[in-house]
Amino acid sequence: MTVGDYPEPQPGRPLWLITLADLALLLVGFFVLLQATQTASDRPLAPRALAAGLREGFGSPATVPADTARSRSLTASAPRAVAQPTALPVAAAGMLDFAVGSAVLPTSPDTLAAWARDAVRDPRVQITVTGSVDGSPGDVDPVTRSAAILASDRARAVAAAIAHVAPGRVTLATSPTTGRRAAIVTQAFVGEPPRTPS
Known part of the structure; x- marks a missing residue:
């Protein structure tokens, strides 16, 4: 070679x-x-x-747009309205089969409260309760004839049953679309809680 x-x-x-x-x-x-x-x-x-x-x-909004659903944070002292970024749900449970036109809980919330208690052991988790209606003419609030009011009442009833397990970490929302007569509870990872300087 x-x-x-x-x-x-x-x-x-x-x-x-x-x-x-x-x-x-x-x-x-x-x-x-x-x-x-x-x-x-x-x-x-x-x-x-x-x-x-x-x-x-890069042309995106400077703030993360709030969810289209109306949100309220339940605190230990008093409820107040807050705008929070949308977090990605990682688990869900719910209270299904409400009576038509009613926000009275159809079953005991004990199982749901136990699920929520287990979910909020991690301080990085937020609970969201989303109320919904089925869209039928009868599934509306009996006084105001509003489906949105009934959906928020269902979310409020479930949130009141589980709020004691995570005061300040339960958010209410109403579904803008029709679906089931339900209040769905979702667990979402929202990140580390803010740290206060020592």
Whole structure:
């Protein structure tokens, strides 16, 4: 075998060209970060503010849109309205088969309360109770003739039965679509609770 039997080596890209491309990408990333912090200048520079600035810089809303359902947070002292980001449900249970036009619990909530108690052992979990109606003309609130009021009453009745297991971590919602005469309880991971400086 002679030297002429081997193919000639192909000229490769120079190393400085690859390094220049890497530096250009880092520079673009730096400018995106700089733009995000300038967009978030009216808010303190925190991870959430930086993330909101990045979303805003790429054309998304700066805040995560609230669920289309109406939400209320039940606290130990008094209920108050809050807008919360939509969390992805990971488990569900529910109270099914309400009587037509009624928000009276059809069965004992003990099993549902035990499920909720087990779910909220993790401090990163939020419980949402979503009331719904079946859409029939009779499945409305008897006083106001409103399906939305009846759906919220069903959610409230179930939330009242399980609120003692997780005060402040139960959210009420009503389903904008018709489905079943039910109140569905979902467990969702919402992340780490805020830490207070010591």
